[in-house]
Amino acid sequence: xxxxxxxxxxxxxxxxxxxxxxxxxxxxxxxxxxxxxxxxxxxxxxxxxxxxxxxxxxxxxxxxxxxxxxxxxxxxxxxxxxxxxxxxxxxxxxxxxxxxxxxxxxxxxxxxxxxxxxxxxxxxxxxxxxxxxxxxxxxxxx
Numbered sequence: 103x104x105x106x107x108x109x110x111x112x113x114x115x116x117x118x119x120x121x122x123x124x125x126x127x128x129x130x131x132x133x134x135x136x137x138x139x140x141x142x143x144x145x146x147x148x149x150x151x152x153x154x155x156x157x158x159x160x161x162x163x164x165x166x167x168x169x170x171x172x173x174x175x176x177x178x179x180x181x182x183x184x185x186x187x188x189x190x191x192x193x194x195x196x197x198x199x200x201x202x203x204x205x206x207x208x209x210x211x212x213x214x215x216x217x218x219x220x221x222x223x224x225x226x227x228x229x230x231x232x233x234x235x236x237x238x239x240x241x242x243x244x
Contacts, residue, residue, distance in 0.1 A: 143189045143214045147205050148228075150184040150192065151220045152244070154203050158196075158222065168201035168222070170194050189213050193235075204235045218243075 157179040161169045171194045174180045185192045190213065193204045202221045207214035210233030218228040219236035227240040
């Protein structure tokens with residue numbers, strides 16, 4: 103009988119270990135789901151950056167200068183500040199002849215990894231800046 107008891111103890115220990123590993127796997131988010139979520143947030147941020155560049159061009163044609171983010175919203179060129187989505191923060195530096203728009207994740211890396219930059223050239227640039235601002239020296243994305 104000792105061999106039967108020993109066998110049963112081993113079986114129970116194996117069962118406990120398998121159950122523990124299964125529970126641990128369920129506690130971690132599925133990497134594919136996390137990647138898809140980040141990709142979706144990145145796509146939304148990229149779309150907002152390209153929209154800002156288009157409306158800056160329209161604002162410049164109408165007013166002879168580029169606008170701040172608040173001015174674009176107040177003048178009706180944007181429906182709202184894209185930062186309100188809380189995925190990324192958007193900043194615009196504007197003058198008569200130039201503008202620079204930056205987007206950084208609100209909570210790096212949970213809300214995203216990519217930082218973006220676009221200016222009056224319309225070239226969207228970006229990279230993983232670990233939550234810092236991208237710039238005109240980053241790779242062109244579109």
